Amino acid sequence: MEEQEIINFIYNVLEAKFAGLNEREIEELVKTAQEYITEYPHLAQIAKDKTISERKTMEMQRKYENSSLCATCGGRCCKNIGCNYLTTDIPSLKEEDILKLLKTNRTSIISDIAIIPQEKNYKVTLLLSARNSHRQIIDLVSVGTPCASLGPNGCKLNFKNRPGEGRHLIPGKYFLCNSDLNIDDEINKWCIYQEILKRMVTKYTNRTLEEELSLEMENFFYDVLCENFYNATFESRLNALTQAEGLIPYFKEEYQKAEERYLAKNNNLRLLNRRKI
Ligand code: SF4
Ligand code: SF4
Structure with a gap:
């Protein structure tokens, strides 16, 4: 055998x-x-x-899953953005395991950007997440769109194959849904996998993490200025505006380039949300 x-x-x-x-x-x-x-x-x-x-x-499925509540709600959480994987979701987190998951076209490498105002700096942590619609394998910064795994009857993945963040979401009445995870702790657990994930960013984009982040950040600002929101929900659009506002001081060059592109395209000064930088 x-x-x-x-x-x-x-x-x-x-x-x-x-x-x-x-x-x-x-x-x-x-x-x-x-x-x-x-x-x-x-x-x-x-x-x-x-x-x-x-x-x-x-046990988790019995405790957390509430199909009738989620059906009534219509998957509001999944319409905003795909849920994140936990490090414990993937058997060994070796390069080949991650590649296998990425090739399913249901997963992306995303980034968590934590602003550290007292140091006037930010920290980037790469992690895996359910792929969003209109997005690629590498999706470091973008306006949140509905999860690509969301079907008319809810999540297309069976409970045990869903990313951990989605499995841990406890549906609540009146959409007061909760999670029993500490999201910051879970993101920190990805720290030891940064080198593998960085290599993958380069493998798929032919750019270093820094180059890719800079390019995606510029595109993100450009999308927000042009209101290229694809099929993002109203909540996601608001989140994107707030997020852009918080990121501009840390990515001034990228914002300037996005603004120039926007002006060149529109040939006027009708800038939406024009910022002083
Ligand atoms: S977990 Fe909450 S927000 Fe998500 S589909 Fe269920 S009820 Fe809706
Ligand atoms: S993977 Fe499933 S549970 Fe997670 S956001 Fe997508 S549709 Fe929702």
């Missing part, structure tokens, strides 16, 4: 997937599984971890 088959075999026995078998056949299966567990403890561990993680997911 191949390693994966042994893992699946042990897993099925641990989960008591014995439908249609008689007692003697079950005894045989259990005996064989015990032999495998003794002979291949590392594979047995993977099977046990899988069991624990599946049970945890089922």
